[in-house]
Amino acid sequence: MMEEVLKRVFRYGAFRDGQRQIVESVLAGHDTVAILPTGGGKSICYQLPSYLQPAGLTVIVSPLLSLIEDQIMQIKRRGERAVAKLTSLESRDQKEEILRHLNQLRYLYLSPEQLAAPQIQQRLAEIKINLFVVDEAHCISQWGHEFRTDYAKLGEIRQRLSNPTCLALTATATAQVEQDIIRGLALTQAKRIRHSVNRPEIQLIVEQTEPSKKDEVLSRRLETVNRPCVIYTTTRKEAERIASIVPQAAYYHAGLEPEDRQLIQQQFLHDEIDCLVCTSAFGMGVDKGNVRTVIHYTMPATIEAYMQEIGRAGRDGQPSTAVLLYAPGDQQLQQFLVDKQYASLLWIDQVTQYRGRGESFEAIEQRLHLDPDDPAYRLLKGQLTEGKTKSQIIEWQEERKKIRLRELMQMINYIQNMFCRRAFILEHFDERPVVQDRCCDNCGTITMDEPVVRTGFAQLDWKNRLEEVFFSSRPSV
DNA sequence: CGCCCCTATTCTAGAATAGGGGCGGTGCCCTAGT
Numbered sequence: 133m134m135e136e137v138l139k140r141v142f143r144y145g146a147f148r149d150g151q152r153q154i155v156e157s158v159l160a161g162h163d164t165v166a167i168l169p170t171g172g173g174k175s176i177c178y179q180l181p182s183y184l185q186p187a188g189l190t191v192i193v194s195p196l197l198s199l200i201e202d203q204i205m206q207i208k209r210r211g212e213r214a215v216a217k218l219t220s221l222e223s224r225d226q227k228e229e230i231l232r233h234l235n236q237l238r239y240l241y242l243s244p245e246q247l248a249a250p251q252i253q254q255r256l257a258e259i260k261i262n263l264f265v266v267d268e269a270h271c272i273s274q275w276g277h278e279f280r281t282d283y284a285k286l287g288e289i290r291q292r293l294s295n296p297t298c299l300a301l302t303a304t305a306t307a308q309v310e311q312d313i314i315r316g317l318a319l320t321q322a323k324r325i326r327h328s329v330n331r332p333e334i335q336l337i338v339e340q341t342e343p344s345k346k347d348e349v350l351s352r353r354l355e356t357v358n359r360p361c362v363i364y365t366t367t368r369k370e371a372e373r374i375a376s377i378v379p380q381a382a383y384y385h386a387g388l389e390p391e392d393r394q395l396i397q398q399q400f401l402h403d404e405i406d407c408l409v410c411t412s413a414f415g416m417g418v419d420k421g422n423v424r425t426v427i428h429y430t431m432p433a434t435i436e437a438y439m440q441e442i443g444r445a446g447r448d449g450q451p452s453t454a455v456l457l458y459a460p461g462d463q464q465l466q467q468f469l470v471d472k473q474y475a476s477l478l479w480i481d482q483v484t485q486y487r488g489r490g491e492s493f494e495a496i497e498q499r500l501h502l503d504p505d506d507p508a509y510r511l512l513k514g515q516l517t518e519g520k521t522k523s524q525i526i527e528w529q530e531e532r533k534k535i536r537l538r539e540l541m542q543m544i545n546y547i548q549n550m551f552c553r554r555a556f557i558l559e560h561f562d563e564r565p566v567v568q569d570r571c572c573d574n575c576g577t578i579t580m581d582e583p584v585v586r587t588g589f590a591q592l593d594w595k596n597r598l599e600e601v602f603f604s605s606r607p608s609v
Numbered sequence: 610c611g612c613c614c615c616t617a618t619t620c621t622a623g624a625a626t627a628g629g630g631g632c633g634g635t636g637c638c639c640t641a642g643t
Contacts, residue, residue, distance in 0.1 A: 195636075195637085196636075196637085197636085197637080219637085219638095220637070220638055220639070224639095243636085243637055243638090244637080245636085245637045245638060246637085246638090274635085275635075275636085279634090279635060279636075279637095280635090280636065280637065282637080366633080366634075367632090367633055367634080368633085368634080369613095369632085369633080370633095385634085386634075386635065386636080411634060411635080412634060412635055413634075413635060413636090416635095433634090461610095461611075464610055464611060465610085465611080465612090465633065467610075468610055468611085468633070469633070469634060469635095471610090472633080472634090473634095504640085505640090507634095507635095
Protein backbone atom coordinates (compact mmCIF):
# COMPACT_ATOMS: atom_id res chain seq x y z
CA MET A 133 0.00 0.00 0.00
CA MET A 134 2.62 2.53 1.11
CA GLU A 135 5.00 1.27 -1.57
CA GLU A 136 2.29 1.59 -4.17
CA VAL A 137 1.79 5.29 -3.34
CA LEU A 138 5.54 5.83 -3.20
CA LYS A 139 5.84 4.47 -6.71
CA ARG A 140 2.71 5.93 -8.27
CA VAL A 141 2.78 9.42 -6.76
CA PHE A 142 6.42 10.04 -5.96
CA ARG A 143 8.03 7.74 -8.54
CA TYR A 144 10.44 6.15 -6.08
CA GLY A 145 11.14 2.44 -6.05
CA ALA A 146 11.85 2.01 -2.36
CA PHE A 147 11.95 3.84 0.94
CA ARG A 148 15.20 5.18 2.26
CA ASP A 149 16.46 4.58 5.75
CA GLY A 150 13.97 5.77 8.32
CA GLN A 151 11.29 7.04 5.94
CA ARG A 152 8.97 4.06 6.29
CA GLN A 153 9.19 4.12 10.06
CA ILE A 154 8.29 7.80 10.17
CA VAL A 155 5.36 7.40 7.77
CA GLU A 156 4.02 4.46 9.78
CA SER A 157 4.35 6.38 13.02
CA VAL A 158 2.45 9.35 11.62
CA LEU A 159 -0.27 7.15 10.09
CA ALA A 160 -0.72 5.46 13.47
CA GLY A 161 -1.43 8.90 14.87
CA HIS A 162 1.72 9.25 16.98
CA ASP A 163 3.28 12.64 17.50
CA THR A 164 6.75 12.10 16.07
CA VAL A 165 10.10 13.79 16.39
CA ALA A 166 12.37 12.55 13.62
CA ILE A 167 16.07 13.14 13.20
CA LEU A 168 16.96 12.33 9.63
CA PRO A 169 20.25 13.27 7.97
CA THR A 170 20.18 16.01 5.34
CA GLY A 171 19.32 14.59 1.99
CA GLY A 172 17.50 11.71 3.66
CA GLY A 173 14.25 12.55 1.88
CA LYS A 174 12.40 14.33 4.63
CA SER A 175 9.61 15.71 2.48
CA ILE A 176 8.34 12.23 1.57
CA CYS A 177 7.77 11.59 5.27
CA TYR A 178 5.06 14.21 5.55
CA GLN A 179 3.83 14.32 1.96
CA LEU A 180 3.09 10.63 1.58
CA PRO A 181 0.70 9.95 4.50
CA SER A 182 -1.87 12.32 3.01
CA TYR A 183 -2.60 9.84 0.20
CA LEU A 184 -3.42 7.07 2.67
CA GLN A 185 -5.78 9.09 4.84
CA PRO A 186 -9.34 10.34 4.49
CA ALA A 187 -9.63 13.91 3.26
CA GLY A 188 -7.88 16.45 5.44
CA LEU A 189 -5.17 19.06 5.37
CA THR A 190 -1.45 18.72 5.98
CA VAL A 191 -0.14 21.97 7.46
CA ILE A 192 3.59 22.56 7.09
CA VAL A 193 5.41 25.22 9.10
CA SER A 194 8.63 26.19 7.36
CA PRO A 195 11.29 28.71 8.37
CA LEU A 196 12.13 30.31 5.01
CA LEU A 197 9.99 31.63 2.21
CA SER A 198 12.51 30.27 -0.29
CA LEU A 199 12.12 26.81 1.19
CA ILE A 200 8.35 27.05 0.87
CA GLU A 201 8.65 28.08 -2.76
CA ASP A 202 11.00 25.18 -3.53
CA GLN A 203 8.77 22.61 -1.91
CA ILE A 204 5.64 23.84 -3.66
CA MET A 205 7.43 23.83 -6.98
CA GLN A 206 8.47 20.22 -6.49
CA ILE A 207 4.97 19.17 -5.50
CA LYS A 208 3.43 20.88 -8.51
CA ARG A 209 6.04 19.34 -10.78
CA ARG A 210 4.89 15.87 -9.81
CA GLY A 211 1.35 16.85 -10.76
CA GLU A 212 -0.23 17.66 -7.41
CA ARG A 213 -2.16 20.90 -7.56
CA ALA A 214 -3.95 20.96 -4.21
CA VAL A 215 -1.19 22.95 -2.54
CA ALA A 216 -0.93 26.56 -1.38
CA LYS A 217 1.05 28.89 0.82
CA LEU A 218 0.32 31.75 3.15
CA THR A 219 3.19 34.25 3.40
CA SER A 220 3.77 37.97 3.20
CA LEU A 221 4.11 37.55 -0.57
CA GLU A 222 0.41 36.80 -0.94
CA SER A 223 -1.98 39.71 -1.20
CA ARG A 224 -4.93 40.11 1.11
CA ASP A 225 -7.26 38.86 -1.62
CA GLN A 226 -5.09 35.88 -2.46
CA LYS A 227 -5.00 34.89 1.19
CA GLU A 228 -8.76 35.20 1.52
CA GLU A 229 -9.18 33.04 -1.58
CA ILE A 230 -6.93 30.34 -0.11
CA LEU A 231 -8.62 30.45 3.28
CA ARG A 232 -12.03 30.07 1.62
CA HIS A 233 -10.96 26.86 -0.10
CA LEU A 234 -8.93 25.21 2.62
CA ASN A 235 -11.02 22.06 2.50
CA GLN A 236 -10.00 21.49 -1.12
CA LEU A 237 -6.30 21.60 -0.29
CA ARG A 238 -3.94 18.75 0.43
CA TYR A 239 -0.95 20.78 1.63
CA LEU A 240 -0.70 24.24 3.16
CA TYR A 241 2.70 25.82 3.76
CA LEU A 242 3.20 28.81 6.02
CA SER A 243 5.70 30.62 8.21
CA PRO A 244 5.34 30.52 12.00
CA GLU A 245 4.60 34.26 11.87
CA GLN A 246 1.59 33.72 9.61
CA LEU A 247 0.35 30.93 11.80
CA ALA A 248 0.49 33.26 14.79
CA ALA A 249 -2.17 35.48 13.19
CA PRO A 250 -5.56 34.88 14.91
CA GLN A 251 -7.58 35.20 11.67
CA ILE A 252 -5.60 32.37 10.09
CA GLN A 253 -5.88 30.21 13.20
CA GLN A 254 -9.63 30.70 13.24
CA ARG A 255 -10.05 29.50 9.70
CA LEU A 256 -7.74 26.54 10.23
CA ALA A 257 -9.69 25.57 13.34
CA GLU A 258 -12.81 25.10 11.20
CA ILE A 259 -11.37 22.32 9.07
CA LYS A 260 -9.84 18.91 9.59
CA ILE A 261 -6.07 18.86 9.90
CA ASN A 262 -4.56 15.43 9.37
CA LEU A 263 -1.01 16.35 10.12
CA PHE A 264 0.82 19.33 11.59
CA VAL A 265 4.40 19.37 10.32
CA VAL A 266 7.32 21.47 11.54
CA ASP A 267 10.15 21.33 9.04
CA GLU A 268 13.67 22.22 10.22
CA ALA A 269 12.35 21.84 13.74
CA HIS A 270 15.66 22.77 15.35
CA CYS A 271 14.59 26.36 14.59
CA ILE A 272 12.25 26.06 17.56
CA SER A 273 15.30 25.71 19.77
CA GLN A 274 17.68 27.86 17.77
CA TRP A 275 15.38 30.81 17.04
CA GLY A 276 12.26 30.34 19.15
CA HIS A 277 13.66 31.76 22.38
CA GLU A 278 14.92 35.10 21.10
CA PHE A 279 15.10 35.74 17.38
CA ARG A 280 11.79 34.45 16.04
CA THR A 281 9.61 34.07 19.06
CA ASP A 282 6.59 32.96 17.04
CA TYR A 283 8.37 29.61 16.89
CA ALA A 284 7.77 29.33 20.63
CA LYS A 285 4.01 29.72 20.15
CA LEU A 286 3.57 26.67 17.91
CA GLY A 287 2.61 24.32 20.73
CA GLU A 288 -0.20 26.49 21.98
CA ILE A 289 -1.47 27.06 18.45
CA ARG A 290 -1.33 23.37 17.63
CA GLN A 291 -3.45 22.59 20.68
CA ARG A 292 -5.94 25.26 19.67
CA LEU A 293 -6.27 23.56 16.28
CA SER A 294 -7.75 20.46 18.00
CA ASN A 295 -4.38 18.90 18.67
CA PRO A 296 -3.61 17.33 15.28
CA THR A 297 -0.93 14.67 14.95
CA CYS A 298 2.42 16.37 14.81
CA LEU A 299 5.62 15.60 12.96
CA ALA A 300 8.81 17.52 13.73
CA LEU A 301 11.71 17.01 11.33
CA THR A 302 15.36 18.00 11.57
CA ALA A 303 18.82 16.75 10.69
CA THR A 304 20.54 17.36 13.99
CA ALA A 305 19.32 17.57 17.55
CA THR A 306 21.02 17.13 20.87
CA ALA A 307 18.96 15.85 23.80
CA GLN A 308 18.54 19.49 24.84
CA VAL A 309 17.28 20.59 21.42
CA GLU A 310 14.94 17.61 21.22
CA GLN A 311 13.57 18.61 24.60
CA ASP A 312 13.05 22.18 23.34
CA ILE A 313 11.16 20.80 20.33
CA ILE A 314 8.93 18.55 22.42
CA ARG A 315 8.14 21.34 24.87
CA GLY A 316 7.79 23.96 22.16
CA LEU A 317 5.21 21.85 20.35
CA ALA A 318 3.48 20.76 23.56
CA LEU A 319 3.90 17.08 22.72
CA THR A 320 3.01 14.68 25.49
CA GLN A 321 3.86 11.25 24.15
CA ALA A 322 6.20 11.96 21.30
CA LYS A 323 7.69 9.03 19.48
CA ARG A 324 11.36 9.69 18.79
CA ILE A 325 12.91 8.33 15.63
CA ARG A 326 16.62 8.99 15.46
CA HIS A 327 19.05 8.33 12.70
CA SER A 328 22.71 8.82 13.66
CA VAL A 329 23.96 12.36 13.10
CA ASN A 330 27.36 10.92 12.15
CA ARG A 331 28.49 11.71 8.64
CA PRO A 332 31.23 9.17 8.02
CA GLU A 333 32.16 10.62 4.62
CA ILE A 334 33.31 13.88 6.23
CA GLN A 335 36.76 13.90 7.81
CA LEU A 336 37.16 16.42 10.61
CA ILE A 337 40.12 18.78 10.92
CA VAL A 338 40.86 21.63 13.29
CA GLU A 339 43.79 23.90 12.63
CA GLN A 340 44.91 26.19 15.40
CA THR A 341 46.82 29.30 14.45
CA GLU A 342 47.52 32.94 15.30
CA PRO A 343 45.02 35.65 14.39
CA SER A 344 47.53 37.28 12.04
CA LYS A 345 48.30 34.02 10.22
CA LYS A 346 44.75 33.08 9.38
CA ASP A 347 44.69 34.27 5.79
CA GLU A 348 47.90 32.43 5.13
CA VAL A 349 46.62 29.22 6.71
CA LEU A 350 43.39 29.49 4.74
CA SER A 351 45.25 30.02 1.51
CA ARG A 352 47.44 26.98 2.12
CA ARG A 353 44.40 24.87 2.91
CA LEU A 354 42.64 25.99 -0.22
CA GLU A 355 45.48 24.64 -2.29
CA THR A 356 45.04 21.12 -0.96
CA VAL A 357 41.28 20.73 -0.59
CA ASN A 358 38.80 19.94 -3.30
CA ARG A 359 36.01 22.08 -4.58
CA PRO A 360 33.15 22.90 -4.58
CA CYS A 361 33.97 24.53 -1.27
CA VAL A 362 32.01 26.56 1.25
CA ILE A 363 33.84 28.94 3.58
CA TYR A 364 31.92 30.12 6.63
CA THR A 365 32.78 33.40 8.33
CA THR A 366 31.03 35.15 11.20
CA THR A 367 30.66 38.63 9.74
CA ARG A 368 29.47 39.89 6.39
CA LYS A 369 32.48 42.10 5.96
CA GLU A 370 34.84 39.20 6.44
CA ALA A 371 32.90 37.11 3.92
CA GLU A 372 33.35 39.86 1.36
CA ARG A 373 37.01 40.38 2.17
CA ILE A 374 37.85 36.69 1.88
CA ALA A 375 35.86 36.34 -1.33
CA SER A 376 38.03 39.13 -2.74
CA ILE A 377 41.31 37.34 -1.99
CA VAL A 378 40.27 33.78 -2.84
CA PRO A 379 40.36 33.08 -6.57
CA GLN A 380 37.03 32.21 -8.17
CA ALA A 381 35.05 32.93 -5.02
CA ALA A 382 31.73 34.68 -4.48
CA TYR A 383 30.16 35.82 -1.25
CA TYR A 384 26.72 35.35 0.24
CA HIS A 385 25.09 36.94 3.28
CA ALA A 386 21.78 38.41 4.39
CA GLY A 387 22.84 41.92 3.40
CA LEU A 388 22.54 41.09 -0.29
CA GLU A 389 19.45 41.81 -2.33
CA PRO A 390 17.13 38.79 -2.44
CA GLU A 391 17.63 38.50 -6.21
CA ASP A 392 21.40 38.40 -5.79
CA ARG A 393 21.13 35.83 -3.05
CA GLN A 394 19.03 33.61 -5.24
CA LEU A 395 21.30 34.10 -8.23
CA ILE A 396 24.47 33.25 -6.33
CA GLN A 397 22.89 30.24 -4.69
CA GLN A 398 21.73 29.01 -8.09
CA GLN A 399 25.16 29.54 -9.61
CA PHE A 400 26.77 27.61 -6.78
CA LEU A 401 24.19 24.87 -7.12
CA HIS A 402 24.91 24.54 -10.83
CA ASP A 403 28.70 24.51 -10.39
CA GLU A 404 29.17 27.91 -12.00
CA ILE A 405 30.81 29.10 -8.78
CA ASP A 406 33.00 26.61 -6.96
CA CYS A 407 33.86 28.53 -3.81
CA LEU A 408 31.26 30.34 -1.75
CA VAL A 409 32.23 32.52 1.21
CA CYS A 410 29.25 33.10 3.46
CA THR A 411 27.80 33.84 6.86
CA SER A 412 25.34 31.55 8.63
CA ALA A 413 22.68 32.93 6.28
CA PHE A 414 23.68 30.31 3.74
CA GLY A 415 22.71 26.70 3.82
CA MET A 416 19.27 25.83 5.04
CA GLY A 417 17.43 23.94 2.33
CA VAL A 418 20.39 23.97 -0.02
CA ASP A 419 20.30 20.69 -1.89
CA LYS A 420 23.73 20.27 -3.46
CA GLY A 421 25.32 16.87 -3.45
CA ASN A 422 28.90 17.47 -4.48
CA VAL A 423 30.22 19.98 -1.93
CA ARG A 424 33.67 18.52 -1.14
CA THR A 425 34.88 20.90 1.52
CA VAL A 426 33.48 23.14 4.24
CA ILE A 427 35.99 25.47 5.86
CA HIS A 428 35.19 27.57 8.91
CA TYR A 429 37.33 30.68 8.90
CA THR A 430 35.79 31.45 12.27
CA MET A 431 33.84 29.12 14.49
CA PRO A 432 30.07 29.04 14.86
CA ALA A 433 28.39 29.50 18.25
CA THR A 434 27.40 25.89 18.90
CA ILE A 435 28.36 22.34 17.98
CA GLU A 436 24.81 21.99 16.74
CA ALA A 437 25.28 24.82 14.26
CA TYR A 438 28.68 23.42 13.32
CA MET A 439 27.13 20.07 12.44
CA GLN A 440 24.42 21.75 10.37
CA GLU A 441 27.04 23.71 8.48
CA ILE A 442 29.57 20.96 7.80
CA GLY A 443 26.64 18.69 6.97
CA ARG A 444 26.38 20.57 3.68
CA ALA A 445 29.47 18.67 2.53
CA GLY A 446 29.37 15.21 1.05
CA ARG A 447 25.66 14.76 0.66
CA ASP A 448 26.42 12.54 -2.32
CA GLY A 449 28.25 10.22 0.08
CA GLN A 450 31.66 10.88 -1.49
CA PRO A 451 34.72 11.66 0.68
CA SER A 452 34.60 15.21 1.98
CA THR A 453 36.47 17.43 4.41
CA ALA A 454 35.58 19.87 7.17
CA VAL A 455 38.29 22.25 8.37
CA LEU A 456 37.85 24.59 11.30
CA LEU A 457 40.38 27.38 11.74
CA TYR A 458 40.83 28.65 15.25
CA ALA A 459 42.89 31.49 16.70
CA PRO A 460 42.86 32.46 20.38
CA GLY A 461 40.18 35.05 20.96
CA ASP A 462 37.88 33.89 18.18
CA GLN A 463 35.13 33.19 20.68
CA GLN A 464 34.93 36.86 21.68
CA LEU A 465 32.78 37.83 18.73
CA GLN A 466 30.36 34.97 19.34
CA GLN A 467 30.17 35.99 22.96
CA PHE A 468 29.35 39.54 21.92
CA LEU A 469 26.63 38.31 19.56
CA VAL A 470 25.00 36.41 22.40
CA ASP A 471 25.03 39.47 24.66
CA LYS A 472 23.74 41.72 21.93
CA GLN A 473 20.52 39.75 21.65
CA TYR A 474 19.28 40.85 25.02
CA ALA A 475 18.26 44.24 26.32
CA SER A 476 20.67 45.96 28.69
CA LEU A 477 19.68 46.38 32.32
CA LEU A 478 19.44 50.11 31.70
CA TRP A 479 16.89 49.60 28.93
CA ILE A 480 14.84 47.17 30.94
CA ASP A 481 14.86 49.58 33.84
CA GLN A 482 13.84 52.61 31.79
CA VAL A 483 11.24 50.88 29.64
CA THR A 484 9.50 49.20 32.57
CA GLN A 485 9.50 52.51 34.44
CA TYR A 486 7.75 54.40 31.65
CA ARG A 487 5.43 51.48 31.03
CA GLY A 488 4.50 51.63 34.69
CA ARG A 489 3.41 55.22 34.15
CA GLY A 490 1.13 54.06 31.38
CA GLU A 491 3.15 55.27 28.40
CA SER A 492 2.74 53.55 25.04
CA PHE A 493 5.67 51.69 23.48
CA GLU A 494 5.70 54.24 20.66
CA ALA A 495 6.12 57.09 23.12
CA ILE A 496 8.88 55.27 24.97
CA GLU A 497 10.70 54.51 21.73
CA GLN A 498 10.69 58.21 20.89
CA ARG A 499 11.69 59.29 24.34
CA LEU A 500 14.59 56.85 24.66
CA HIS A 501 15.54 56.90 20.95
CA LEU A 502 15.01 53.17 20.67
CA ASP A 503 14.97 51.52 17.27
CA PRO A 504 11.70 49.57 17.07
CA ASP A 505 13.41 47.08 14.76
CA ASP A 506 16.25 46.32 17.15
CA PRO A 507 15.86 42.60 17.90
CA ALA A 508 16.85 43.00 21.56
CA TYR A 509 14.28 45.73 22.07
CA ARG A 510 11.62 43.74 20.24
CA LEU A 511 12.30 40.76 22.43
CA LEU A 512 11.88 42.95 25.52
CA LYS A 513 8.69 44.47 24.15
CA GLY A 514 7.28 41.02 23.45
CA GLN A 515 7.96 39.85 26.96
CA LEU A 516 6.41 42.94 28.53
CA THR A 517 3.37 42.45 26.32
CA GLU A 518 3.08 38.92 27.66
CA GLY A 519 2.92 40.45 31.12
CA LYS A 520 6.35 39.44 32.38
CA THR A 521 7.78 41.53 35.20
CA LYS A 522 11.12 43.25 35.21
CA SER A 523 12.71 40.72 37.54
CA GLN A 524 11.29 37.79 35.56
CA ILE A 525 12.79 39.17 32.38
CA ILE A 526 16.19 39.76 33.94
CA GLU A 527 16.23 36.29 35.45
CA TRP A 528 15.19 34.69 32.17
CA GLN A 529 17.85 36.60 30.23
CA GLU A 530 20.59 35.58 32.63
CA GLU A 531 19.54 31.95 32.38
CA ARG A 532 19.48 32.06 28.59
CA LYS A 533 22.87 33.72 28.39
CA LYS A 534 24.28 31.11 30.72
CA ILE A 535 22.93 28.30 28.53
CA ARG A 536 24.33 29.87 25.40
CA LEU A 537 27.73 30.59 26.86
CA ARG A 538 27.85 26.96 27.97
CA GLU A 539 27.16 25.94 24.38
CA LEU A 540 29.93 28.22 23.19
CA MET A 541 32.25 26.68 25.75
CA GLN A 542 31.45 23.22 24.36
CA MET A 543 32.46 24.45 20.94
CA ILE A 544 35.80 25.57 22.40
CA ASN A 545 36.14 22.20 24.09
CA TYR A 546 35.65 20.51 20.73
CA ILE A 547 38.46 22.60 19.29
CA GLN A 548 40.87 21.97 22.15
CA ASN A 549 39.95 18.34 22.66
CA MET A 550 43.00 16.12 22.10
CA PHE A 551 41.15 12.88 21.40
CA CYS A 552 38.93 11.75 18.56
CA ARG A 553 36.83 14.67 17.32
CA ARG A 554 34.12 12.43 15.91
CA ALA A 555 33.80 10.67 19.25
CA PHE A 556 33.49 14.06 20.94
CA ILE A 557 30.68 15.15 18.63
CA LEU A 558 28.82 11.85 18.82
CA GLU A 559 29.01 11.94 22.58
CA HIS A 560 27.60 15.45 22.46
CA PHE A 561 24.61 14.00 20.60
CA ASP A 562 24.33 11.10 23.07
CA GLU A 563 25.59 8.58 20.57
CA ARG A 564 28.23 5.87 20.80
CA PRO A 565 31.61 6.64 19.23
CA VAL A 566 32.49 4.84 16.01
CA VAL A 567 35.83 3.77 14.56
CA GLN A 568 36.40 4.61 10.93
CA ASP A 569 38.93 5.62 8.30
CA ARG A 570 39.33 9.27 7.32
CA CYS A 571 38.18 10.19 10.81
CA CYS A 572 39.91 13.27 12.21
CA ASP A 573 43.24 15.00 12.69
CA ASN A 574 43.53 13.74 16.26
CA CYS A 575 43.14 10.15 15.13
CA GLY A 576 45.81 10.81 12.51
CA THR A 577 43.72 9.20 9.79
CA ILE A 578 43.36 12.21 7.56
CA THR A 579 43.75 11.71 3.83
CA MET A 580 44.88 14.49 1.56
CA ASP A 581 42.67 15.34 -1.33
CA GLU A 582 44.06 14.78 -4.77
CA PRO A 583 46.16 17.81 -5.55
CA VAL A 584 44.08 20.21 -7.55
CA VAL A 585 45.76 21.64 -10.61
CA ARG A 586 45.73 25.39 -10.34
CA THR A 587 46.79 27.97 -12.82
CA GLY A 588 47.81 31.58 -12.80
CA PHE A 589 46.54 33.54 -9.87
CA ALA A 590 46.31 30.61 -7.51
CA GLN A 591 49.93 29.60 -7.93
CA LEU A 592 51.37 32.90 -6.79
CA ASP A 593 52.65 32.90 -3.26
CA TRP A 594 50.68 34.70 -0.61
CA LYS A 595 52.44 38.07 -0.68
CA ASN A 596 52.25 38.28 -4.43
CA ARG A 597 48.64 37.38 -4.26
CA LEU A 598 47.87 40.21 -1.86
CA GLU A 599 49.66 42.63 -4.14
CA GLU A 600 47.74 41.30 -7.08
CA VAL A 601 44.50 41.91 -5.25
CA PHE A 602 45.63 45.31 -4.14
CA PHE A 603 46.44 46.53 -7.60
CA SER A 604 43.62 44.96 -9.55
CA SER A 605 40.22 45.30 -7.99
CA ARG A 606 38.28 42.44 -9.42
CA PRO A 607 34.57 42.20 -8.67
CA SER A 608 34.07 39.04 -6.64
CA VAL A 609 30.68 38.11 -8.01
C1' DC B 610 34.90 42.97 23.84
C1' DG B 611 38.24 43.50 19.87
C1' DC B 612 38.67 45.11 15.22
C1' DC B 613 39.21 48.62 11.74
C1' DC B 614 39.07 53.09 9.97
C1' DC B 615 39.52 57.83 10.37
C1' DT B 616 41.40 62.00 12.28
C1' DA B 617 44.53 64.61 15.08
C1' DT B 618 48.85 65.19 16.91
C1' DT B 619 53.56 64.55 16.74
C1' DC B 620 58.51 65.84 15.58
C1' DT B 621 61.26 62.72 11.78
C1' DA B 622 57.25 69.23 8.35
C1' DG B 623 55.52 64.37 5.71
C1' DA B 624 55.38 59.83 7.67
C1' DA B 625 54.32 57.54 12.27
C1' DT B 626 51.58 56.82 16.10
C1' DA B 627 47.91 57.71 19.45
C1' DG B 628 43.10 58.22 20.37
C1' DG B 629 38.10 58.28 19.23
C1' DG B 630 34.13 56.09 17.25
C1' DG B 631 31.51 52.71 14.87
C1' DC B 632 30.77 48.06 13.94
C1' DG B 633 29.68 43.14 14.60
C1' DG B 634 24.25 37.17 12.57
C1' DT B 635 20.27 34.57 11.59
C1' DG B 636 14.05 36.18 8.92
C1' DC B 637 9.80 36.70 9.16
C1' DC B 638 6.70 40.97 8.84
C1' DC B 639 2.68 45.67 5.16
C1' DT B 640 5.54 49.45 9.43
C1' DA B 641 5.07 54.79 7.66
C1' DG B 642 6.09 58.35 4.75
C1' DT B 643 6.98 59.65 -0.28
